[in-house]
Amino acid sequence: MVYRGPYKIRVEEKDVPRIEHPNDAIVRVTTASICGSDLHLYHGLMPDTRVGHTFGHEFIGVVDQVGPSVQNLQVGDRVMVPFNIYCGSCFFCARGLWSNCHNVNPNATAVGGIYGYSHTTGGYDGGQAEFVRVPFADVGPSKIPDWLSDEDAVLMTDALATGYFGAQLGDISQGDVVVVLGAGPVGLYAARSAWLMGAGRVIVVDHLDYRLEKARTFAYAETINFGEVDDVVVTLKRATDHLGADVVIDAVGAEADGNLTQHVTGAKLKLQGGSPVALNWAIDGARKGGTISVLGAYGPIFSAVKFGDAVNKGLTLRMNQAPVKRQWPRLLEHIRAGYLTPSDIVTHRIPLEHIAEGYHMFSAKLDGCIKTLVVTGDA
Amino acid sequence: MPYTPEKPPLPETPEQLRARIPGWGADLDPADRPSVPRERRDLDSGAHWHEPEQQPGGEDRERSIEHARLTPAFGTAQPLHGLSGAIRRYAYDRFSEGRAAHWLLLIAGDRVDAWESHLASFVSGRPDNPVTETGVLSERRRHGLSSRRDGKRVDVVHQSFDPVLVGGSWVVAGVVAVAAARTLVRRLR
Numbered sequence: 001m002v003y004r005g006p007y008k009i010r011v012e013e014k015d016v017p018r019i020e021h022p023n024d025a026i027v028r029v030t031t032a033s034i035c036g037s038d039l040h041l042y043h044g045l046m047p048d049t050r051v052g053h054t055f056g057h058e059f060i061g062v063v064d065q066v067g068p069s070v071q072n073l074q075v076g077d078r079v080m081v082p083f084n085i086y087c088g089s090c091f092f093c094a095r096g097l098w099s100n101c102h103n104v105n106p107n108a109t110a111v112g113g114i115y116g117y118s119h120t121t122g123g124y125d126g127g128q129a130e131f132v133r134v135p136f137a138d139v140g141p142s143k144i145p146d147w148l149s150d151e152d153a154v155l156m157t158d159a160l161a162t163g164y165f166g167a168q169l170g171d172i173s174q175g176d177v178v179v180v181l182g183a184g185p186v187g188l189y190a191a192r193s194a195w196l197m198g199a200g201r202v203i204v205v206d207h208l209d210y211r212l213e214k215a216r217t218f219a220y221a222e223t224i225n226f227g228e229v230d231d232v233v234v235t236l237k238r239a240t241d242h243l244g245a246d247v248v249i250d251a252v253g254a255e256a257d258g259n260l261t262q263h264v265t266g267a268k269l270k271l272q273g274g275s276p277v278a279l280n281w282a283i284d285g286a287r288k289g290g291t292i293s294v295l296g297a298y299g300p301i302f303s304a305v306k307f308g309d310a311v312n313k314g315l316t317l318r319m320n321q322a323p324v325k326r327q328w329p330r331l332l333e334h335i336r337a338g339y340l341t342p343s344d345i346v347t348h349r350i351p352l353e354h355i356a357e358g359y360h361m362f363s364a365k366l367d368g369c370i371k372t373l374v375v376t377g378d379a
Numbered sequence: 380m381p382y383t384p385e386k387p388p389l390p391e392t393p394e395q396l397r398a399r400i401p402g403w404g405a406d407l408d409p410a411d412r413p414s415v416p417r418e419r420r421d422l423d424s425g426a427h428w429h430e431p432e433q434q435p436g437g438e439d440r441e442r443s444i445e446h447a448r449l450t451p452a453f454g455t456a457q458p459l460h461g462l463s464g465a466i467r468r469y470a471y472d473r474f475s476e477g478r479a480a481h482w483l484l485l486i487a488g489d490r491v492d493a494w495e496s497h498l499a500s501f502v503s504g505r506p507d508n509p510v511t512e513t514g515v516l517s518e519r520r521r522h523g524l525s526s527r528r529d530g531k532r533v534d535v536v537h538q539s540f541d542p543v544l545v546g547g548s549w550v551v552a553g554v555v556a557v558a559a560a561r562t563l564v565r566r567l568r
């Protein structure tokens with residue numbers, strides 16, 4: 001697929017990508033998926049999103065070519081590729097900050113490399129395509145264990161790893177009350193993961209009934225529909241005996257609804273770096289001394305965040321892009337044990353040719369859409 | 380209640396939670412959490428180099444002025460070109476990431492790029508088609524109306540004027556541009 005401008009994409013024939021660095025590989029994509037982050041690009045919110053760019057940072061496939069210095073992969077290997085592009089050896093990578101690499105993104109120092117996520121994250125085409133260039137092939141991709149299904153594997157490349165990581169950022173201790181804002185794939189996985197860390201209650205907030213239903217059945221959570229309550233913060237206080245939540249996870253990001261002014265200035269007119277509604281609800285809904293974990297993506301300019309309340313309440317704010325591959329060994333154990341069942345949230349499977357409609361459906365939240373997989377070839 | 384020292388009682392005991400939720404407490408011990416602690420020096424990333432080799436061909440590659448050098452690897456997906464390319468290059472060369480001007484110029488470059496590309500597409504073999512490219516035909520197949528009527532969706536309010544907001548600023552910019560051009564022409568006469 002290629003981007004043609006805000007709200008417009010189409011399928012085009014492009015040249016097969018080339019090996020451009022000795023540690024590159026070319027991967028033939030078999031399954032990709034559409035992430036909530038792709039919507040920020042699709043809506044024209046991410047600076048330096050160029051016409052012709054191919055999106056897609058969640059994908060798995062088969063190694064088609066390897067560069068001369070590649071040692072850990074061979075042509076024909078079935079691999080999953082984390083959404084982060086990273087070198088494995090810079091100051092940050094050497095410390096395990098694999099989502100914050102300094103060696104792969106000339107366009108910005110504040111963000112690492114991401115596949116198919118504009119030139120602000122390095123200018124790499126993504127995996128909603130037949131072929132993709134995978135830099136540092138000895139570092140990012142892993143062979144998919146035989147027992148793992150394609151669908152579970154593609155969900156490991158971002159959404160599942162991110163939700164699981166977000167629950168860890170919350171520093172949950174046994175019996176904590178955890179509120180998750182947003183019942184998209186990331187929020188659903190974060191809610192489910194919060195239990196693994198010993199949460200005592202998990203409450204999910206959204207305004208889409210069909211997603212809240214999933215939060216109850218898939219993530220075993222209590223739910224609040226913010227469209228049905230007058231003031232979410234008061235509702236959260238009442239639900240927590242007026243204490244507030246020990247941990248709040250923002251799995252919404254820059255296009256949050258719930259306050260029309262914030263949404264329109266942040267997500268539509270681009271007067272701020274995203275609509276901080278969810279972040280502000282997190283600050284107000286947390287208990288004093290509590291922790292906020294921010295997974296939602298925000299733009300690179302200022303947003304109207306209620307920082308004073310965060311200071312006065314002594315909150316701990318933790319956030320990052322997920323270092324995906326660090327999560328994999330433990331996630332595989334959890335999937336094997338049946339503790340996590342990632343593909344339960346997949347609602348749609350579409351061929352690459354239908355991707356424009358797939359984006360519209362996911363963006364407008366039609367047809368009960370939660371997670372859409374794009375099937376590009378046969379494995 | 381926060382007015383007294385006790386934590387409010389939980390509705391379920393750990394035993395009840397363990398029985399109801401698969402894997403409850405499996406990662407109770409922070410040592411089992413893969414991102415704790417955040418920074419570690421003992422992980423094997425797979426890199427077999429101290430510093431990666433330099434990808435060739437980056438002589439003209441735009442970069443943030445906060446970088447001391449071109450990064451060893453970089454994307455080559457859509458090189459700068461045209462008017463949008465000039466705007467973007469100016470944003471990179473002149474302003475750091477710390478400056479709003481950097482990002483606002485890049486967004487402006489994006490809009491110019493879209494218009495340049497739409498215009499170019501009309502003289503190409505494949506003009507942009509707003510109907511297929513926006514995917515609006517899925518409204519019918521994916522239950523556009525009933526999906527929006529379901530429950531208390533708050534985004535429906537702005538979805539109705541999203542197209543105006545998204546496109547409208549360009550209509551306004553267009554009107555301003557035409558007015559400015561007229562004034563200029565009048566002055567020159």
Ligand SMILES: NC(=O)c1ccc[n+]([C@@H]2O[C@H](COP(=O)([O-])OP(=O)(O)OC[C@H]3O[C@@H](n4cnc5c(N)ncnc54)[C@H](O)[C@@H]3O)[C@@H](O)[C@H]2O)c1
Pocket residue numbers: 035036037038039040158159162181182183184185186187205206207208211226251252253254255256257258277278294295296297320321322370
């Ligand atoms: N940190 C990371 O590494 C990382 C990785 C993946 C995704 N993300 C970000 O996580 C966010 C969620 O991704 P997703 O795929 O689940 O997207 P999604 O669009 O499917 O989900 C977002 C959900 O938030 C709901 N929502 C909107 N406003 C809300 C509000 N004020 N309060 C509560 N809920 C609200 C929406 O109805 C929707 O269900 C995005 O911002 C995405 O960019 C971050």
Ligand SMILES: [Zn+2]
Pocket residue numbers: 035036037038057083158159
């Ligand atoms: Zn993503």
Ligand SMILES: [Zn+2]
Pocket residue numbers: 086087088089090091092093094100101102103
């Ligand atoms: Zn690095």
